[in-house]
Amino acid sequence: MDPHLLATFVAVARHGSFSAAAAELGYTQSAVSQQVAALESDLGLALLTRRPVAPTPAGRRLLEHADPLLLRLRAARADVLRAAAPPGHLLRLAATPLALNPVLAGRLATACARRPRLDVDVHTCGRDDVAVTVARGEADLGLADGIVAPSDPLRLPETGPMTATGVAEEDLHVMLPHGHPLSGRTALRLGDLADARWLRTPLCPLPRLRELAGDGFPAAVGYDGEDVHTVLNLVAAGHGLTLLPASAGPGPCAGVRLAEPRLVHRVELLHATLPDGPGSDVAAILTGG
Incomplete structure (x- = not known):
């Protein structure tokens, strides 16, 4: 199954429109129609009705698999590129609104003091979005929080290989x-x-x-x-x-x-493979090292 065709199908199903999907993806409407038709031909099943544009039962089942599949592909690409990239001076941290508590904010300050040339950008978003952002390589580290029983892990979306370490309760x-x-x-x-x-x-x-x-x-x-x-x-x-x-x-x-x-409020540090550099150094400090 071609992931490019799958991504096009997902866009059409999300918008309920071939033209809107074409505008989002930067293709012509004809190209979008051809890509969806090619995916349907590959599977031997109709995935969308055309008037109105809506997923068929087979299309709805494929949509259940599509987002995790596409995320895993993006995560694999980001992981490979991250491993080969030279260390930089920018650290991108995705965090839920309540994750960066005073203790962790203090540890982040310690990390910045040890690396005076390090620039840190903090972006707040929802818990699932933190995991997805890190998996896609759009953030180097993530801090996610939630309400759980003591020592229980957070329930996070399946994003492929990801290290989740409890850093605060x-x-x-x-x-x-x-x-x-x-x-x-x-x-x-x-x-x-x-x-x-x-x-x-x-x-x-x-x-x-x-x-x-x-x-x-x-x-x-x-x-x-x-x-x-x-x-x-x-x-x-x-x-x-x-x-x-x-x-x-x-x-x-x-x-x-x-x-x-x-119950406790738990914060976990999320990251994919971290090469030596600012990301691994800051991760060590955030975990109390």
Whole structure:
């Protein structure tokens, strides 16, 4: 199966349009049609209906495989090029919004002090995007975080060979407004808060809370950004509760340790093969070496 043909098919299916896929890929519409037809001929199956443009059952099944296959190919290319590239003076770090906590930020500062000529670019994105960005070679290192049981690894997308090392674990705190009836407690059980209203924010996804503690957790105000201060201000104003690592608050809120279930905020360092140079040096320092 030709990966170029597969990538074209994915673009057409995503847009639901041959012309839109052609504009994205820089091909003519005729060339896109020919490439999809060639893939269908190779498989002996129709992958798309034409009016409207939509995946057939066979096309939907192929789409389930397509993104991981194409990512693995890009990851392999990036890994080979990375191994042959000479050391540079730019380190690209992809990180989830809560991953670069004070401890890890301090270790990064230590790494920069040891390499005064090193330039570091930090890009924030979602957890899955961190893994994909590193796999594609668009970042040298990644820091991803999540809520897990102590010592459990994060659930990351399949991206091919990737080293994931735990570099930080800390307690989780329930963030409440000052004056909340539970704000004076020393610890809280998540199940006791299932009827409270919770912010809808990617920093603490409600589906994850329901997965951990059962049904409930009605949604309050939604915020789809990544700024922790905005989330804390929304909590302080009474718009809903949230769950954050201890180092993220309390700010204008009251933070109470989560005692049950026993969960932690975990941060993992992600990287592919690292040749000797800035990337491997910084990775060693971030892991506490």
